[in-house]
Amino acid sequence: MFLIIFKPKKTKINKPLLTRYYNLRSFPTQNIKNNSSSKNNSKNKKNIKNELENYNKITQNNPQYVYEYFEDIYIYYLELSDALYPLYDYMLNQNEINPKMRSILIDWLVDVHSKFHLTSDTLYITVNIIKRKNFQLLGITSLFITNKYEEIYPPELKDHVEVTDNAYNKKDVLEMEGLILDTLDFNITFPTSFKFFEVFFKKFKKKYYVCYKDKFLYFARYLMTLSLIDYNMLKYTNSEIAISVLYLSYKFIEDNIDMKLNNIILFYDNKFNENNIQNCVKNICKLLDDEDKKDFNNNEELQAVRNKFNKQEYLFVTD
Numbered sequence: 001m002f003l004i005i006f007k008p009k010k011t012k013i014n015k016p017l018l019t020r021y022y023n024l025r026s027f028p029t030q031n032i033k034n035n036s037s038s039k040n041n042s043k044n045k046k047n048i049k050n051e052l053e054n055y056n057k058i059t060q061n062n063p064q065y066v067y068e069y070f071e072d073i074y075i076y077y078l079e080l081s082d083a084l085y086p087l088y089d090y091m092l093n094q095n096e097i098n099p100k101m102r103s104i105l106i107d108w109l110v111d112v113h114s115k116f117h118l119t120s121d122t123l124y125i126t127v128n129i130i131k132r133k134n135f136q137l138l139g140i141t142s143l144f145i146t147n148k149y150e151e152i153y154p155p156e157l158k159d160h161v162e163v164t165d166n167a168y169n170k171k172d173v174l175e176m177e178g179l180i181l182d183t184l185d186f187n188i189t190f191p192t193s194f195k196f197f198e199v200f201f202k203k204f205k206k207k208y209y210v211c212y213k214d215k216f217l218y219f220a221r222y223l224m225t226l227s228l229i230d231y232n233m234l235k236y237t238n239s240e241i242a243i244s245v246l247y248l249s250y251k252f253i254e255d256n257i258d259m260k261l262n263n264i265i266l267f268y269d270n271k272f273n274e275n276n277i278q279n280c281v282k283n284i285c286k287l288l289d290d291e292d293k294k295d296f297n298n299n300e301e302l303q304a305v306r307n308k309f310n311k312q313e314y315l316f317v318t319d
Contacts, residue, residue, distance in 0.1 A: 077191040099231035105135045106229045111304040122150040124192035127228045137168050141176040193224050196242035219317040220249040222309045226287045236280045244280040
């Protein structure tokens with residue numbers, strides 16, 4: 001099947017949850033004000049307790065959850081994340097590229113990722129590899145590598161070439177593949193923010209009831225994908241981004257004005273620096289604010305993330 005990049009149909013998008021739920025200057029030190037009725041507070045506590053008990057039974061009996069190894073996996077993810085922490089200032093050593101170019105590339109990759117219908121972690125691993133010049137070639141080759149590693153039915157080499165409008169050929173991609181794998185010494189296994197979020201959410205749901213599970217998870221994916229594009233988010237570890245997204249998703253989707261950031265940090269054994277998490281939360285909110293200010297009816301750059309999640313399959317979480 002012949003695949004090319006095309007501009008998605010323009011759609012009118014309403015203001016996102018951001019402008020309805022918080023004041024950027026005061027967030028997150030003050031509680032979020034909400035005039036709507038508190039649905040969660042009116043839920044029967046006994047039903048919530050039963051829900052949590054049923055969930056715990058399911059996770060313990062389902063071998064795919066590897067319940068007995070959960071804490072060990074979590075600790076290993078943290079250790080591996082620290083060892084593979086990205087260089088926030090690597091752009092200072094690059095003469096050919098800048099943060100804006102990086103954002104444009106990743107926005108394009110989000111679009112390609114969506115068209116190929118790839119798994120979520122494929123995108124996050126791909127972005128982690130991108131730290132060199134020849135950005136588009138590097139980007140599509142990184143996706144090519146990750147597809148073979150993550151996907152059951154990965155797109156073929158010719159599909160990756162065609163999606164660049166044939167700016168490169170198969171030989172270019174294969175040569176870059178060899179260079180990337182040699183540079184990384186074939187070490188492309190690491191915990192992404194998406195993988196951390198999966199671990200955190202499993203543990204989080206054991207204690208806290210989540211009413212709108214699907215919308216909660218889609219909104220979290222939206223926030224994490226936005227964080228991939230912004231160069232400034234490289235200053236935070238993947239685990240810090242994941243914990244911040246978990247907190248924001250609970251605030252926005254569950255309308256829980258009583259949930260405090262410190263509660264989340266303590267819940268995860270206080271392994272995080274609260275100041276770092278607060279700054280990360282504010283930065284993600286700034287990304288949401290920037291998205292709200294964009295005119296999506298005009299031909300502006302960096303629209304792929306918003307367009308991707310402004311669909312029925314993601315419950316229109318950007319509205």
